[in-house]
């Protein structure tokens with residue numbers, strides 16, 4: 527039988543444990559080194575079981591993020607969460623300064639689900655020379671420029687670039703992304719494959735409110751009336767699926783569901799499309815699985831996105 531080295535604590539209860547806050551590169555690297563030292567004896571014995579998990583976020587955490595941390599906890603010995611509101615992924619008209627910042631509350635939530643450390647850098651650390659002249663990662667088409675990319679042309683460049691920087695700083699074995707941001711998840715998977723990055727990507731299914739609304743930091747902007755209405759976006763995805771199962775082709779099904787959504791109050795639909803699950807190319811006019819239905823719409827001033835993946839075996 528193998529013995530657990532004395533310096534490796536396997537059973538620290540979540541309640542006793544404090545999340546370590548890492549604000550600069552020295553503390554991040556020292557934390558990583560100290561953990562590596564603690565793992566080394568075990569690593570020799572059980573190499574395939576030593577994992578640093580990473581959950582990149584922009585804070586304003588909700589149940590969807592906590593689910594990512596829980597999944598990371600299941601698969602990894604240590605879990606680092608980053609909180610960084612990335613200015614590079616905001617277009618000038620998207621209000622970067624108004625993005626909710628709730629660090630103290632985020633820290634409490636992270637503590638409650640047993641995250642080990644939070645990397646909380648400031649802008650100067652991530653973009654020491656500004657973000658205007660940085661070497662950027664541009665995802666390939668159509669991932670970069672359809673769907674979200676059509677409405678937010680520089681968004682995925684900003685996301686891919688900052689995630690690559692965070693991967694290089696944190697050096698995780700596995701990184702966890704919400705399937706709620708389906709296109710973002712595929713952009714990151716593609717970047718990892720194309721650039722041979724030594725990290726595994728796990729996509730965690732969307733967490734929903736009891737009426738089906740996908741959890742999102744933006745839901746906090748919905749007033750009571752809009753909050754009730756918001757569930758109709760998910761219903762439009764489900765209707766599209768039902769219509770396809772009933773024999774309609776993907777574009778007819780999407781158009782009918784879109785019409786129904788626009789008949790209800792306050793919606794400005796940006797897209798509702800059925801796409802191939804990996805490349806996100808538009809589905810040809812015959813329904814086949816796997817595929818994914820994706821939508822974005824503004825409800826008043828609040829922009830919501832959602833998706834419904836349909837697997838081979840569904």
Ligand code: PAF
Nearest residue numbers: 582583584612685688707
């Ligand atoms: O999904 C998010 O919160 C952000 O896009 C991410 C992945 C943390 C990059 O800034």
